[in-house]
Amino acid sequence: MRYLSDGTFLKYRNFIYDKFGINISQDKKEMLQSKLLKLIVKSRCESYEEYFRILTQGYDKESLFEFSNEITVNKTDFFRENNHFEFIKSSEDFIIDKNKRIRRNNEIRVWSAGCSTGEEAYTLSIVLLEHFLQGLNIKILGTDINSNVLKQAIEGVYSSTIKNNIDKYYLLKYFKKCERGWKASETIRRLVTFRLFNLMDDFPFKKSFDLIFCRNVMIYFDSKVQQRLIDKFYDVLVPGGILFIGHSESLTGKKHKFQYLKPTIYIK
Numbered sequence: 001m002r003y004l005s006d007g008t009f010l011k012y013r014n015f016i017y018d019k020f021g022i023n024i025s026q027d028k029k030e031m032l033q034s035k036l037l038k039l040i041v042k043s044r045c046e047s048y049e050e051y052f053r054i055l056t057q058g059y060d061k062e063s064l065f066e067f068s069n070e071i072t073v074n075k076t077d078f079f080r081e082n083n084h085f086e087f088i089k090s091s092e093d094f095i096i097d098k099n100k101r102i103r104r105n106n107e108i109r110v111w112s113a114g115c116s117t118g119e120e121a122y123t124l125s126i127v128l129l130e131h132f133l134q135g136l137n138i139k140i141l142g143t144d145i146n147s148n149v150l151k152q153a154i155e156g157v158y159s160s161t162i163k164n165n166i167d168k169y170y171l172l173k174y175f176k177k178c179e180r181g182w183k184a185s186e187t188i189r190r191l192v193t194f195r196l197f198n199l200m201d202d203f204p205f206k207k208s209f210d211l212i213f214c215r216n217v218m219i220y221f222d223s224k225v226q227q228r229l230i231d232k233f234y235d236v237l238v239p240g241g242i243l244f245i246g247h248s249e250s251l252t253g254k255k256h257k258f259q260y261l262k263p264t265i266y267i268k
């Protein structure tokens, strides 16, 4: 049972692509095999085929959650790729001039798409609270397909290594020391709502966003899925809204109506 045949690998690979948009290349076969073995033992299945049937029949939602939790890569940090946050800090006038809705509604709506354990969303809370219009209603949505990371995000407890990535001033102001490290304070937690959401699904949002952060997520998708996602992001941004993508990502070679502002920063 240890060996994952090329045929079965292909079945899993197609399933992961169709369901989550994630592209598992041939050189990741061994990595997938070891993750599958763990899941198969846990679910007491006898073969890759049996586990595949359980996953794809769609009756066992728990197995599907467990599966997506295992195959996603969740690395993240506070103030990761900090030039995006520096851009927000120094561009308040530009952002509200391009997007009149912010002042009109006294509200900023932000989406951290693929938020992992919540560091990106909480960093946005801090930056907007500290450096954006005083008294502004800040609404941040954090979504991910991995239910484990979302649990951690909601809990908002981070290990002491948080100190390596966050200014002492912010740490003491927005976190409380606790047994397991540092817990995000109510001040930043109340600005963020976390939800389980698959970016492959139709976007269900009734109101558009002012800023979208989708960083280090599209690298796992192929060009076709990236294109679909870029179009969907464009549709749910308000005119003058801004899209931030990861440093190793780019819209070059994609068809889109965004205007380029800076590397990895685009405006509608």
Ligand SMILES: C[S@@+](CC[C@H](N)C(=O)[O-])C[C@H]1O[C@@H](n2cnc3c(N)ncnc32)[C@H](O)[C@@H]1O
Pocket: 019, 020, 021, 022, 072, 073, 074, 075, 076, 077, 080, 113, 114, 115, 116, 117, 120, 143, 144, 145, 146, 149, 197, 198, 199, 200, 214, 215, 216, 217, 220, 246
């Ligand atoms: C590497 S983390 C990036 C976290 C954060 N955006 C950052 O840049 O630090 C990528 C996240 O995207 C999520 N993800 C992958 N495919 C997804 C999908 N189809 N729908 C929603 N989230 C997805 C993963 O679960 C993971 O938490």
